[in-house]
Each structure stands twice: as structure tokens, then as C-alpha cells.
Amino acid sequence: MLSRAAWDLIAAGGMEAVSLRTVAKQAGVSMGRVQYYFKTKDDLLLYALEDAHGRMTARILDRISDEDPRAALLVVLDELLGGDPETRDAIRVHLAFAAKAREDERLAAVLVEGDDELLALAVHVVGLARDAGADVDPSLDGQALWVLARGLGVDVALYRLPISRAREVLAHAVARLAPPLGSEH
Template sequence: MPRTADHEERRRQIADAVIRLISEHGLDAVTVARTASAAGMSVGLVQHYFRSKDEMLLHAFREVSARIRSRVDERIRDGVQHERPLAQVMSDVMTEYIPLDGARRAEYRVARAFAGRALDSPALADVDTESARRLREDIARAVHNGKECGEVDEHLDPQSAAVRLAAMMEGLALQVYREPEGTAGQAVTRFAVPLLEAEVAVVFTGECRQYAK
């Protein structure tokens, strides 16, 4: 039986409740009863849409990943539309994964919580792996395109460059998350984007002939 728009909206509401609980209280705070209360639903209604807690968590993890992915896709479309250099587009894309504000910080906490649980859950691990793979594919594609237009040295391997930049971004995101407040935290946050841009500039060293005036 096909799912209706109302069905999907209910599932999104439940996912939102799970995400809020994790971002505010941690993964252990998530129960069907607490999720139902946070979503303004009955326990029975939540169980109607999700047969188990694990199924509910899996949907919430997919929802978080999809939200980040949606912003990334928007960054890419915007860069193409406005003919921005690939280096700038990739810096903007990777910045979406850095917890520089409240919304991204909450997402990062949720993603880390799920990544930890994914160690013992193949279904969650698949979502985590696919999200990481898609980011590397985005970077590798940008590097490949950069080689064609002149922004990247023609001898650079796109796959190795993608692994390097993704690893740097993930490490930087963790550093920012660990230092949310105080002098140290402000310093890490202030340096985050310039450090990311500097690392991207090591890969994208030239100027795109396509956009040259």
C-alpha cells in the first residue's frame, strides 16, 4: 500500500522528536514513550509507524543525513549557478559538516551518537558509510572537474585527494565540537573555516579556465 503524504509527515515528526531527544539528552534518553511525548503523539501511534526502537532510530539517522545532504546539494547548485570556483564550492560544502552554529552542532551530536551505535548495528553502519562515501564522491568529482578546467594539477589523483580532504574535515569538525565555549573554543571556531580553506587550496591550486573572463 503506497504511503501518503500524511504518513510521511508523521514519520518526520517522530524523527524530529528523536533528534531533539538525542541532541538535548543523548541517545540513551530515547524511548518510545519519551519520543511519543516529544512528538505530541500516543505511544500506540508511534508504534503504528515504527515497529521497534531500532527502526525508529534508523529512520531518524537517515533524516539527519538527508538534511545535511540537502544543504550540500544546495551549495553545489548555487556554486554552479553563480559560476564560483570549485575551491570555494568545496569549502562551502565541507563547512556544512562543521558544527559552527547551534543547528549544525545539534546535528553533529546526533550523527556522532548514531555513528557510535552503528558499531553494533549493520543497518546504521550502512547509513553512516553511505553518507561518508557520498561526501568523498563529491570531493573526487570536484577534483576531477578541476583537472579539466585548470583548478587542479592534472597529475593529482581525485580519490586520494578526496580521502585527504574528508579526513581533514572530519578531524576539524571533532575539534570544533570538543571546544564549544570559552577562550579555547572561540579560537578553534575562529580558525576552522580558514584552516579548511587553506587545505582545499592545497588541492585546488589553479584558476578555472571556464570562468576566466
């Protein structure tokens, strides 16, 4: 509840809109209750960011149905596009934290938590496509897929790119860089 209130404030007005008092008001609780859990605004913001990431991870895990690495990658990349309203808010929260993270190592660590594993998955899947005969570079093309999905998510969350178009662009890139195994190249 407090995390969601912080997200709503950040999504609507940026980091400056968040204080312990505004979060209490947004959540409909007393200031004392907020202060019981969070001594500072930074503590509250860090919690909100960790919660946003945790919710995205839970949505990804709920959608992964088999052991196929390509299918798992597609789920991850689709989540990054921001089709889910909560993911769009999480992207906005993430971006709001980006500038502050340059000065705060705790925030920086949360912002990139899991990124190495997800990038490695993209590289692995592109590597499987290469091994099956696709003319791709796992390191470069895996990175390209990862960055493309994140960038499209920002366009969906901030610049009103329709999610259908973002999915179309991503599907085009995936088809070229990580085609299904056994497809013609």
C-alpha cells in the same frame, strides 16, 4: 517532529535517552502515535538518522549554484563543519550512532551513505588542481580534505571549536590542496 524529538534527546543525553516513550513526551504526542509509526526504538533511531542525513543533503543541494566541482566541494565541506545548528545536531546524532552501527548493518549503511561519492568529488577536485600544476596527490589529499572537514565538524559540534576557526583551517587546507584553477602554485 518525531525525528527532531529523537535528535534533541540524543544530542542532550545520548542514545540511552531515547525510548518510544521519551520521544512521545518530547514531541508532545501520545505513545500510541509513536508506536503507530515505529514498532521499535531501533526503527525510530534509523528513521531519525536517515532524516538527519536527508536534511544535510537538502541544505547542500540548496547551496550549490553552478556546475563548478570545486564550488560544490566547498559547499559540501562547509556543511560538514557544522555551521548550521541543525547540522551540529546531526553530527551529534551521527556520532551517537557510530558505536551502535558496529552491531547493526542497517545503521552502518546509513552512516556511510553518500560518503563514497563525496570523497570521489574531493579526489576529483584535487586531481583538477594537480592537472593545472599543483603539487598534490589526488587520492591522499582528497582524503585529507574529506577527513579534515569531518573532524573539524566533530570539534565544532562537541568541543566548541568556533565555526569561524574551523572555516579558517579548512580554507587554508583547501587553498593548499585544491587551489582555484589558474591560481599560482
